[in-house]
Amino acid sequence: MTSLTGHAADDADANTGSAAGGHATLTLSIDASAPATAPLHDTLRVGTSTSPDGGTLGINSRYLTRDGKPWLPVMGEIHYARLPASQWDDTLLKTKAAGVDIVASYVVWRHHEPRAGTFDWSERLDLRRFVETCAKRDLLALIRVGPWVHAEVRYGGLPGWVVDQMPTRGDNPLYLHYVARLFSQIAAQLHGLLWKDGGPVIGIQLENEYNLSGPQQGAAHIATLKRLARDAGLDVPLYTVTGWDNAVFPRGEVAPVFGGYPDLPWGVSPHMSPPNEVYGFRFASRVGGDLGAQTHSDAPGDADAVAHETPFLGAEFGGGVPAMYRRRPVLDADDIAAMLPVQLGSGVNLYGYYMLHGGRNPPGDMDGQESTASGGYNDVPIVNYDFQAPFGANGEAREVLGKLRPIHYFLRQWGAVLAPCDVYAPDTVSHGPADLATPRFAVRANGDQGFLFFNNHVREHAMPAHRGMRFSVKLASGSVALPVEPVDVAPGTSFIWPVGLRFGSVQLRYATAQPVTRISSDDGDVQVFAATDGIAPEFAFDSRSVATIAALESSMTPAPGGEPALSQHEADGVLVVRPRNGAAFVVTDRGGARLVFVTLLRKDAERLSVLPFDGRRRLILSDAFAFERDSHLVLRSKSASAFDVDVYPPLLQLPSAWQADHANIDASSHGMFQRLRVHVPQSAFDVRVTSLRAPQAVPPVMRGGTANAAVAPLPETFGKTAAWRIDVSRDALDAHGLSNAYLTIRYRGDVARLFSGTELIDDHFYNGLPWRIGVRNVAIDSDAPLMLTILPLRADAPVYLAARHDPLPDSGEQIAELDSVTWEPEYEVILAPNPSSRDVE
Structure with a gap:
């Protein structure tokens, strides 16, 4: 396998060079050319591995x-x-x-x-x-x-x-x-x-x-x-x-x-954690750091x-x-x-x-x-x-x-492609969890195909932007340099890019987008990718495996300045394609088979579900959570009673032929997708909150236990809690026509508890996040009072809270405050398939 261009090959082993924009080019090299380790068999004594139908x-x-x-x-x-x-x-x-x-x-x-x-x-x-x-x-x-x-x-x-x-x-x-x-x-x-x-x-x-x-x-x-x-x-x-x-x-x-x-x-x-080892690649032991085992051994x-x-x-x-x-x-x-x-x-x-x-x-x-x-x-x-x-x-x-x-x-x-791939370390490896400067990446490869893994995110610790960066990956028969022009990788970015991946007879040298899935459509065999934020999608094909490449007409939207939907250029037997403005493109192989490449923006990839519906697997893009139940498409939306559902391939029948209880659905085209606008009647109920008692002063948090650290308050301490009565109508608790409804409590304090009558039905250690109680998830007696208690959090409590959620700097000696209790609906729409739908692929 040759590198993308002649000058890229010359630079493949170099650390730096010139780059556009005045930044030095940082070439990150990795040698993945050694053969993958052959698996050993029968190293474990297992049980029966064959099912009655012959599956193993x-x-x-x-x-x-x-x-x-x-x-x-x-x-x-x-x-x-x-x-x-x-x-x-x-x-x-x-x-x-x-x-x-x-x-x-x-x-x-x-x-x-x-x-x-x-x-x-x-x-x-x-x-x-x-x-x-x-x-x-x-x-x-x-x-x-x-x-x-x-x-x-x-x-x-x-x-x-x-x-x-x-x-x-x-x-x-x-x-x-x-x-x-x-x-x-x-x-x-x-x-x-x-x-x-x-x-x-x-x-x-x-x-x-x-x-x-x-x-x-x-x-x-x-x-x-x-x-x-x-x-x-x-x-x-x-x-x-x-x-x-x-x-x-x-x-x-x-x-x-x-x-x-x-x-x-x-x-x-009680302080923020140092950089965690889970964000650094492992090239030696598989054993992670502290996972909270209750017993300890030095052996x-x-x-x-x-x-x-x-x-x-x-x-x-x-x-x-x-x-x-x-x-x-x-x-x-x-x-x-x-x-x-x-x-x-x-x-x-x-x-x-x-x-x-x-x-x-x-x-x-x-x-x-x-x-x-x-x-x-x-x-x-x-x-x-x-x-x-x-x-x-x-x-x-x-x-x-x-x-x-x-x-x-x-x-x-x-x-199945990734599993047999070995792990290969880069020429320059990060020096450990605290090394936030060295780029973190690895390759898993098996011969001439594999994947490049990169991470620039470490929880609660600022990572640098890596500017002017390219990769040189040496595979079994040669090196691949990518991408054509150096790219900047922003803090917080992580990705998986394919290198040397085959799609039937079509050879993809690399892509600067993450593979997601494939489905079939009338347009051809559809390969779905997700764009990497801040990096233009770039697909490099072995030109010998490709007959033609053209934009998919149904995906095209006008580009700024009248630019074409695709840019293409060829060098050293490699055809490089850059789709613009979300355009999909069709690759026709030498035998005439069509492959459609779709690159979703990251925000759309995060709305993606791939589900069987109306006779075939489809791409479903929605802010609502989507799943399939007995051939029906179920859509759930928390708080929002109107939402969009983008579907590809488009449905054969318009939504008027569907079943959707109490829902209005409008259909339109949205590029290659069919857009369904779903509207359901809004539900709203008031929650009445009545203060029952003010908090009392609580004693200091005790230290002890086997950890010799802060321990939970003694039961008697909860007599010093502040308390409120919460009144919710029976209709709100029934949540008729909804998949669920949540009592959402926002408060500041130490420990909160919710009682139905005298029964404790839920509790929560304050961490700054809303506390949600599903009315279908706990046993709420509509004939008994709901009571909320909040134990005060002392300013000197040796408890770790994230700085952005810590109420103590402005709270005085202690705090037990209820900010709000609201009722939040979760809407559900169920769509039925057309009875004449073909079998799912």
Whole structure:
């Protein structure tokens, strides 16, 4: 493979040169020419990997496989017990629409066997029904059976009657007796639902954050747990353990999984965190920094020793962070999204979120949370487990989803290409998390194709602009220099660019836009890309593989100054195309096949869903959250009763032929998209708030616990809270005609709690974010008063709050202020397909 131009080849190994605009050219070089490592097989002893229909799931030393092909899925943690069972189907449909393939979930022992010998698998604890719903919605499942799971639950999920009576987390015979009984119960719940039965359960995780090496402990205990699971009938293709914090496990029996979080709320510092390691590429150990394990070990763990035998799998890359009393970081969407290019570029071949969906602890379990009072390392809310996750505690879709979905779609489309690619480090590597100046990038390649990963975002730390930058990537048969002209990369930018990617017979040398997905249309096979902010999209093709390139007429809008929709030039056998003003273009290969290249602006890519509807997969652009349910298109919009939905390929029938209860829909053209303007009747209800009592002075925040840091207030302290009565009409609580409605509380203080009568239905540690309570997510008794209490936050509290949300500088000695309580509707419109639609592609 040759470089783009002669002078680019001459400069490929140079660090600097002249560039337009007076900036020196910075050429970032990386040698990815060495052959990718061949996978080793049979390095792990797994269970039955073939389903009754002949489908297979496998694992080698490099990646997972599905039906013999490389497979790079996305996994998201959803705790069934933390959601009402009535919402599981809705939750899983939204999960699927977000581009997630596998649902992971803990089995929390204390929830299911609160008293010895009495098991509860009913309602929100109905594991079988949850997994059946996964199967119904074509989602796979990985069940984390513990028995110790952490999950910010008391005793890591072990029942109190176990902890009170026997040694745990080891091969104590009495403990193993009860663990075996638990595993048998889980196996009964999952009977017929394992992969070997044609079901969705492909994996079992054993224990969690296990680094104990005392008597009856160590790697042998994990081997025992695997044996007990298999003896119970939990025969699956994949057995995992968490590999961080010096984890120990038996070699060849389980695959370690890894993770990382953008902040450490389990830390002890009341100050802003230093630059976090999750934003720097890994070229050595897969083991991340502190992930909050409850036990500590100074001995080296086992994860690095088996890195050549097991793939780099993720299970706990933070989709958010938990609320903990002493540290309350607030995340921005880019804090989560920037982790994906870094971790994928570091070799991750399963991207797993913890959490994907927030929730609340089961009603009635008022002492089930992790707390320092019960020997835990952290204090968390009694009820709330929102986690600032992409889907919040009520299931509300958050902004970050728009940044994650395009990468999930990319992995679904090109994961089989990426998975076998090795990781290659640049000539100049960043010196560690605190080095904010050195450009952070990596290449994953396999021969003459691969991907360039770049990140210029570090949470809460200013990154420099990199000016006049180009890349030189050496692949197996030559170097690729990109782009033609140097570019400036702004602070906060991250991206994934293809290098040497093939589209059938068409060879794309590189693109300065991020691949997202492909769909079919009457215009041809459509390749969808997302533009990188501040960098013009540029596509370089091997001219020998291309017959013609022309703008797609339906996508063209007038360009400033009458410029053509496309600019093209050829040099050294490379045809460079730059679409202007959002124009799509058609590439015709030498055999006459048409490929359409569409580049979405980043803001539009963040509004993108790719869903089957009306007979085929379509691009759906909307500010409303979109998902498919039983061939219907469901659109949900929080607060906004009017919104646009852009659809491509356009629908064969106009909206007048559709079903949309109480909605008006107008259709028009918007470039290559069909634009639907959706209007639904507005809903509005007033909320009346009455002050019941003023706050009293609270004592200083205590320090203590195993962390020797700020601990949650004693129960008696809550008698000093300020209190308000909240009156909401029955109609507002019924939310008739809406998918949900939220009581949104904005306040300043320490800990807020909401009671329906005497029942605590939700709580919140103040962090500056609005606190939302879905009326369909908690049990609000319309005949009982709603009461809100706020515990004052002292100015001297040794608690970390983000500076932008810290109310203390202007608050005097303490603060407990209610700013507002509002009722926010979530509108839903359901569109039905035309009965004559063709089969979905």
